[in-house]
Amino acid sequence: MKIYTLRKKQKLPISVESAWEFLSSPSNLKEITPDYMGFNILSGADRPMFPGQIIQYIVTPVLGIKTKWVTEITHVKNNEYFVDEQRFGPYSLWHHKHFIKAIDGGVEMEDIIDYKLPMGFLGQIVHPFLVKPKLEEIFNYRTQKLEALFGKY
Numbered sequence: 817m818k819i820y821t822l823r824k825k826q827k828l829p830i831s832v833e834s835a836w837e838f839l840s841s842p843s844n845l846k847e848i849t850p851d852y853m854g855f856n857i858l859s860g861a862d863r864p865m866f867p868g869q870i871i872q873y874i875v876t877p878v879l880g881i882k883t884k885w886v887t888e889i890t891h892v893k894n895n896e897y898f899v900d901e902q903r904f905g906p907y908s909l910w911h912h913k914h915f916i917k918a919i920d921g922g923v924e925m926e927d928i929i930d931y932k933l934p935m936g937f938l939g940q941i942v943h944p945f946l947v948k949p950k951l952e953e954i955f956n957y958r959t960q961k962l963e964a965l966f967g968k969y
Contacts, residue, residue: 818940819909820948822929824955827969828962829922836895836916838965839925840865845873847965848958853877858884867892870903877906877950908932908939922969925962927955 828835838844842861849855854876861871869889876882885905892898895916902910909932917924933939933947 817932818943819930819932820943822927822931822948822951822955824927824959826925826959826962827919827922828925828966829969830966832895832916832918832923834966835923835925839914839916840892840894840898842869842871848961849875850954850957853954854882865889865892865898871900878946906934908934 842865843857845861846855846857854874856874858872858874860869863869867889871887871889873885873887874882875885883906886903887900887905887910888903890899890901897913897915899914900910900912909930911930913926913928915926915928917926929951933943939947
């Protein structure tokens with residue numbers, strides 16, 4: 817069983833409170849997701865984030881194939897971190913930690929995603945040329961979008 821990890825850090829010239837307000841609102845996820853992914857929240861984003869919250873989405877990550885994705889917010893510490901875990905969707909494991917900390921002149925945000933692909937060996941074969949580049953592209957888009965919204969650090 818191969819578990820992969822993706823780590824991304826970004827600095828923004830905003831307060832911890834502003835970063836938290838934006839990032840902890842599930843409805844803002846669509847704004848920082850590439851349009852081609854056809855991201856659409858079906859349910860669960862109608863209130864502020866809390867442990868146990870179930871959020872259902874439709875995404876179209878590859879080849880125009882619509883996929884239902886269900887995540888649970890498992891941990892929340894206001895203005896510091898939250899964790900979402902896939903309950904149903906394209907991965908065998910998806911555990912995404914979002915950290916926010918104050919730094920001089922702004923915040924540093926860090927995403928740590930641990931994930932496992934389905935289909936055993938076949939999943940491992942497609943990881944380096946399909947899955948990993950797609951995840952890098954999505955998180956690079958988020959970096960650019962957040963800079964456009966809040967400015968560069």
